[in-house]
């Protein structure tokens with residue numbers, strides 16, 4: 022982010038009223054003002070504390086409001102619903118470099134304002150004081166590669182599936198097979214943490230025995246992201262247990278642990294944090310409401326996320342490919358000029374060998390974790406065949422050889438293409 026002494030936030034919004042007046046309402050609501058003038062809101066106070074409208078670009082009109090209004094029976098706005106792009110700024114002095122208070126400021130009581138019929142936070146830019154206050158990712162791309170022993174190329178990964186139901190030993194047996202096949206990365210599914218069916222510590226112990234045994238043979242330790250999602254004490258205890266057993270990654274569900282949870286984990290951790298974004302749909306699925314990933318991910322990355330989920334090309338959800346790639350590219354851009362803080366985008370959701378070429382072509386980089394759950398485990402020759410097939414798919418993608426041609430001399434890839442056609 023550029024060097025600034027004000028916080029900046031970009032929005033897309035839609036309004037039945039005058040866009041300039043709406044922008045001023047947003048700035049007022051989120052700084053010194055309220056719905057009516059109050060004593061003390063002097064020009065001097067506003068000069069030091071008020072949010073400022075930095076830029077307003079008018080866009081198209083919509084015939085109908087994108088979001089329901091307070092009075093659904095109200096007649097349509099005579100001139101239609103004007104859309105606009107807006108940049109607001111705030112003096113750093115009002116919030117200080119505090120992520121939770123930043124969130125309440127740039128994404129607080131805005132989305133429900135009656136003056137808007139659509140509102141989306143599209144980006145944020147922060148003063149360097151935030152870089153002093155938050156260390157950001159401790160491992161990022163380089164640290165993850167070093168711990169996983171993968172100096173270049175994608176990290177080929179999977180998710181333990183069935184997501185829940187296996188006990189510790191069944192999980193470890195699957196992990197032994199995957200590690201034996203040369204996988205780089207495995208994660209718990211977000212549904213698996215510390216239930217009685219698969220207690221956390223027993224799972225870590227069994228899985229790490231399998232991983233260490235394979236690491237002794239191969240000289241390279243597969244990275245397993247153990248899901249430590251819980252309250253603060255639980256997360257600290259689980260982190261320490263993973264560390265003690267030689268594990269190299271912990272995972273947390275961002276929307277479950279919340280921002281304070283992630284900040285605390287970011288400060289505490291001695292391991293990379295694999296940040297799962299489950300729940301993202303309720304923050305983003307309507308294009309006229311919520312967040313762009315570019316804005317949202319910056320907050321969690323600054324809090325300490327080293328890997329962040331971005332969905333995947335031709336995913337099993339509803340997100341278009343262009344949006345997935347924009348998210349992944351955002352993870353690769355530095356947050357601050359003063360430090361290298363790129364993080365690993367995690368492509369995951371219905372990924373198979375098939376999407377490797379398009380992913381590589383669109384991203385133009387192999388700094389990613391490519392995690393295929395069903396796409397590895399449901400391979401006709403079993404999970405080991407799935408790992409081999411996915412690696413072959415990426416070899417083909419990087420060499421720009423069509424998958425079908427490469428499959429002629431790579432039977433595991435050929436079987437994957439048949440299975441996931």
Ligand SMILES: O=C(O)[C@H](O)COP(=O)(O)O
Nearest residue numbers: 369370371372393394395
């Ligand atoms: O947590 C995840 O990333 C998903 O469970 C992905 O699973 P899938 O590869 O089987 O879709």
Ligand SMILES: [Mg+2]
Nearest residue numbers: 180210211212
């Ligand atoms: Mg999952």
